[in-house]
Structure formats: structure tokens, C-alpha cells
Amino acid sequence: MSTTHNKGKTGRGLLLIAATLSFIAAFLHIAVIIGGGDWYRVFGAGEHMAQLAESGSLYPVGVTLLIASVLFVWGLYALSGAGVIGRLPWLKQGLIAITAVYLLRAIAGFTLPFVSLHPSVIQNSLTFWLVSSLVCLVYGLCYLFGSLKHWQHLGRVDPL
Numbered sequence: 001m002s003t004t005h006n007k008g009k010t011g012r013g014l015l016l017i018a019a020t021l022s023f024i025a026a027f028l029h030i031a032v033i034i035g036g037g038d039w040y041r042v043f044g045a046g047e048h049m050a051q052l053a054e055s056g057s058l059y060p061v062g063v064t065l066l067i068a069s070v071l072f073v074w075g076l077y078a079l080s081g082a083g084v085i086g087r088l089p090w091l092k093q094g095l096i097a098i099t100a101v102y103l104l105r106a107i108a109g110f111t112l113p114f115v116s117l118h119p120s121v122i123q124n125s126l127t128f129w130l131v132s133s134l135v136c137l138v139y140g141l142c143y144l145f146g147s148l149k150h151w152q153h154l155g156r157v158d159p160l
Contacts, residue, residue, distance in 0.1 A: 011150025012082045018142035019078035022071050025139070029068035033061055044128035074098045081147060081154055092154050095147040102140030109133030 032039040037054035041047065045060070053060040080088040081095050088094065112121045113129040121129075147154070 011146045011148065011153070014142050014146030015078045015082035015150060016084070016146075018139065018146050019075045019082065019084075021139050021142060022075035022078060025135075026068045026071035026075065029064050029071065033064050033068075044124050044132060046123035048123065078143065078146070081150060083153065087155055092147075092151075095143060095154070099140055099143040099147060102136045102143060106133045106137035106140055109136065 028043070032043050032045070033053075035042075037050040040050040040053050040060060045064075049060045049063075076085065077088055077091065077094045077098060079085045080091055109129045110133045112118075113124075113126050116122075
């Protein structure tokens with residue numbers, strides 16, 4: 001087997017892992033909605049979001065559903081990149097953007113708690129920032145290396 005073919009298989013596998021991870025994250029966001037205020041606290045959404053959820057506000061539900069929807073679409077893009085489902089529009093650009101968001105979130109989470117006193121940063125514990133940033137780093141690296149190793153199999157670049 002050629003080296004190029006092996007890289008494609010490795011990339012496909014990493015994209016399948018990336019898809020699975022994004023779907024798990026989407027599912028966990030849905031579980032947080034169902035779990036209510038305590039789940040918002042456990043998963044680091046902050047006390048304010050937990051209290052809003054407990055008061056029956058639709059705001060935490062809407063925000064969390066939006067995040068879950070985005071994560072689900074990102075999982076679909078990884079599946080598309082792996083060739084499991086049909087080619088989605090802007091596939092290469094989408095995978096680049098998804099990778100960038102995950103990796104930038106990881107970098108931000110590893111730095112912001114040490115340099116910012118903004119309420120949206122300090123509402124969460126250092127443990128939350130470090131664990132969630134490590135998760136984002138792993139997700140981002142799966143998208144990055146999966147996309148790079150499978151790049152030639154992803155098809156054309158859509159015109160801007």
C-alpha cells in the first residue's frame with residue numbers, strides 16, 4: 001500500500017473520531033438542558049446560567065440548543081470529510097474553520113483565566129477552563145490532522 005493511501009486512511013479515521021467527539025459534545029449539551037440547573041453548574045456554564053435554567057428562562061435552553069446544533073453540524077462535516085456521507089458545501093473551508101474554532105478556544109481557555117478578570121471568564125473555575133480547553137485541543141487536533149492527512153481525498157475547494 002502506498003504512503004499516500006495510508007495517510008488517507010489515517011486521516012479518515014481521525015475525521016471519524018472528530019465526528020464522534022463533536023456528536024458526543026452535542027449530545028452532552030442536550031443532556032445539560034434536560035438535567036437543568038445542576039447540570040449547567042457541573043458542566044461549567046456558570047451560576048447565572050444555572051439560575052436562569054432553574055427559573056424557567058428559555059435563554060439557557062436557546063443558547064445551549066444553538067451550541068448543540070453547531071456541534072452537530074460540525075460532526076456532519078467531519079463525516080463528510082471522512083466520506084461517510086455525501087460531500088457537504090464548502091467542505092474544506094468548513095473543516096478549516098471548525099479546526100480553527102476548536103484550537104482558538106483551546107488557546108483562549110489556557111490563557112484567559114490567567115490574564116482576564118472579565119465576568120464571563122471568572123464565572124468559571126480554573127479547573128473548568130483547563131479541562132474544557134484540553135477537550136477543545138483534542139477535538140481540534142483530530143480535525144486538524146484528519147483534514148491534513150485526508151486533504152487530497154476531500155475534493156475540490158469551493159470558490160469564494
